[in-house]
Amino acid sequence: MKKITLSSGFSFDYTNIMMDGGVVQQDIEESFERIANAVKASERVRRSGVVDGHLSKDGEPEAVLFPQLPYIEEGNINSPAVLHRLEALGKHAQAEIDAVVSFGIGGSYLGGKVLFDVHCGEFWNSMSAEERNQYPRLYFSGNNVDGDRTEALIDQLCREAQAKGGNYKVMLIVISKSGSTIEPMSNFMVVEQGLREAGIDYEVIAVTDPHEGEKETLLHGLAVEKNWPIFSVPDGVGGRFSVFTEVGLIIGAVTGFAIREFLDGAKSMDEACQTGIVTENPALMNALLKYIAAEKYGRNIEIMMPYGDNLKSLSEWYVQLLAESLGKEQKDGSRYGRTPVVAVGTTDMHAQTQEHQEGRYNKIVSFVRIAKGKSDLGVPHIYDTYSKLAAFSGLPLHTIMNTALEANAEALTSDNRFNCTVELPQLNAFHLGEIMFMYCWAIFYEGQLAGVDAFNQPGVEVYKKLLGPKLAAHKEDK
Known part of the structure; x- marks a missing residue:
């Protein structure tokens, strides 16, 4: 098993990418120079906010400051005063709104x-x-x-x-x-x-x-x-x-979410992502494997598939993070990009998995699993006279969901379909901060590996320049 596990219980299992017919150790070794450069770039952005070649949409040098966000410190974006002001707004909303x-x-x-x-x-x-x-x-x-x-x-x-x-x-x-x-x-x-x-x-x-x-x-x-x-x-x-x-x-x-625990989770992940040892850094390994999978093995579509209804929006957030950050022209003039797709388990096992399992070999499926659910609700023994219903009666719904994930992963792997799994011990503010910040760093590293500026979005500006005059024309027609 190939897996990175943190002391918090967070884990990234990439066994089903580095499987027979998948990414091999030689692929990683051939990337050592790129990895070293990406790590140096991460150290520089932490230290100074500088990412080589990054400019604002106005063409001016612009700092990249997301690495400081988990740290509640004077002079940081999230200073103690900022947190106190947010908490005061929450109390006001609780009392008056x-x-x-x-x-x-x-x-x-x-x-x-x-x-x-x-x-x-x-x-x-x-x-x-x-x-x-x-x-x-x-x-x-x-x-x-x-x-x-x-x-x-x-x-x-x-x-x-x-x-x-x-x-x-x-x-x-x-x-x-x-x-x-x-x-x-x-x-x-x-x-x-x-x-x-x-x-x-x-x-x-x-x-x-x-x-x-x-x-x-x-x-x-x-x-x-x-x-x-x-x-x-x-x-x-x-x-x-x-x-x-x-x-x-x-x-x-304004909803009473545990903001400080969320940032603590992000901080914990940030500390884990500071090592240059790829087998110990979940964000770096995540980025490296997906970059190699796309460039060498043609797996340039990523299905983001958390298991749990309340995590569908996590998939939607990740789609923007990936698409806007990496779909770019590379420094050598060629194009890079991986197409992200929103999915949620088990729902989309009945909608998309046919394509994942038997379609083109151009996808990597990223599962998110919650080890322990908040609910222990189970299927009652009320129709056990029907053998097909008795087969899962008595089981917690969360167990059924996670077992479905395991079956999906095993089925994909049996036909050389790349997949990986991030597991959180439970779904709370701390572990949510961990996974979201891990993906932020993974996108940074992948941008460095691919030679693209992960922090601009020039493609978005094209339609914006067209939309304004079109709307003005509608006003003139009235």
């Missing part, structure tokens, strides 16, 4: 959605205030420009206000570094107007670029003018890494 609407897209949505799903679960908004420990309901908006859904959200807030019969208050959290991002800003304005027309009390929190003066953004200026509290979208941290900043942590704050 009935519903929160978060407006964000990309990293301003996906990271916070993971925290919400893991901590709150699917039925949070249906629970009583007592069951939520007085924390507010929470809705996401601004991650699309779907008018039907936005109107339905306004209707829902109006129903809640009417049902309470008075003293109902909404918090609108609008997240945009520039303040001109179309999806969150358009939805924010529509919902704010809807609340005004309905006579519903609300307050606004702006999460935006913190700079004032010449560098002040539209949203920052609007927040100052309206006297809205301002939280930061910090410099040096791309949106896909921002779950560890106020951008994502603010969602944790």
